[in-house]
Each structure stands twice: as C-alpha cells, then as structure tokens.
Amino acid sequence: MFKFFRFLKNVCLLGRRLTANEVLQAEEKYSIKFTQEGPERYITYYEGDREANIIAEYSFLNDVTLFTDSFRKWQKPYGEELTEFDFQKVKNRVARYFACWGGAVVINETALPTLEDFIKGLQDAGIPYEEVGDGIIKYTADIDEERNRKGGFFNP
Structure with missing residues (x-):
C-alpha cells in the first residue's frame, strides 16, 4: 500500500522534477529522448554530435532497470567505444533522469547478446x-x- 501512495505522490510531483532535469540537461549540454514507448523503452542520449542508444525496462510503479551494456558504444560515431569517463557520465546522467520519475533505478550490468x-x-x-x-x-x-x-x- 505504501508503494502505491509513493507512486501517486511521485506522479503529482513529476512535472516539477522533469522541468528541473530539463534545465540541468540544457546547462550541461546533453539531452535524453524516448524513441519507443512501452514496458521496454529505447532511449537516445545526445551530447554534441554523439549519440548513445540505451535500453531500459519500466515496471508498473515507475521502477526502472537500466541495461548498461546497451550503451558501451556510441551510435554516432557508430561503433566507437565510450571511454570509462564518458560511460560513467552517461550512466549517472541517465540514472538521475530516471530517478525523476519517482521509482527505483536498478543498474543491470548483464552482457546483452551481440x-x-x-x-x-x-x-x-x-x-x-x-x-x-x-x-x-x-x-x-x-x-x-x-x-x-x-x-x-x-x-x-
């Protein structure tokens, strides 16, 4: 029951948190956009002329599982590996964005099929x-x- 009330509270405050995150994205010169809707979402992270595709799964109460193996390489420039610094930066920014939605963010390090x-x-x-x-x-x-x-x- 507590999770349901937490969910309702988070929905009510979602607009404020998303606006604050959009301001932060503009200040730090990156953006995060959804490219597919549904329980499994494909997100694109943009930073300058670089792009990374990210796979995440949502649960009913806005809990999110972020698959880090999905963004070990840049989509643009295609196939170029992220440096460890860039990887941590992207992971932290995307996790912070998902935290705005009010649910738990789970970082999944499992290797995805090649x-x-x-x-x-x-x-x-x-x-x-x-x-x-x-x-x-x-x-x-x-x-x-x-x-x-x-x-x-x-x-x-």
Whole structure:
C-alpha cells in the first residue's frame, strides 16, 4: 500500500522534477529522448554530435532497470567505444533522469547478446536475413512458416 501512495505522490510531483532535469540537461549540454514507448523503452542520449542508444525496462510503479551494456558504444560515431569517463557520465546522467520519475533505478550490468549472437540465432532458426549496415539486420519471420517448419503449433 505504501508503494502505491509513493507512486501517486511521485506522479503529482513529476512535472516539477522533469522541468528541473530539463534545465540541468540544457546547462550541461546533453539531452535524453524516448524513441519507443512501452514496458521496454529505447532511449537516445545526445551530447554534441554523439549519440548513445540505451535500453531500459519500466515496471508498473515507475521502477526502472537500466541495461548498461546497451550503451558501451556510441551510435554516432557508430561503433566507437565510450571511454570509462564518458560511460560513467552517461550512466549517472541517465540514472538521475530516471530517478525523476519517482521509482527505483536498478543498474543491470548483464552482457546483452551481440550482433553476431543475433545473426547466429537467425541462421540456426533458418530465417533469411539481410545486413543493411550500421548494425541493422532486416529479416521477416512468418508465424505460419515457423509453425510448419517446427512441425506444428504444439511441437517445439
């Protein structure tokens, strides 16, 4: 019950905290933007001409899990590793931004699957794909084809 009241209080004060964070972002010359809505969110961190894509998961009461492995490399310039200083700076800024929402911020250091792991999974499943460039893979998987290939709906 306490968590629910905390949630309501945080919703009421959200606008004030977000405004304060936007002022801080402008002063420190960076910005954080949502690029996808839903329980799993993709966030883009902008600083000058550099961009980092960040994966985070939200729970019902605005608790957030931040996957640090998702922003070990810059999206622009593509593939360039963040220095340890830049990594800590981005992690702290993004965690501070998520803390504005009023929930707990959990930092998850688990390694995410690599592009090579993803491609191997597509190859193992027999799904045709195309590498478009800049780490983008284009593929189509039809549910009926997958069911037939695996021997029916109930056969794993």
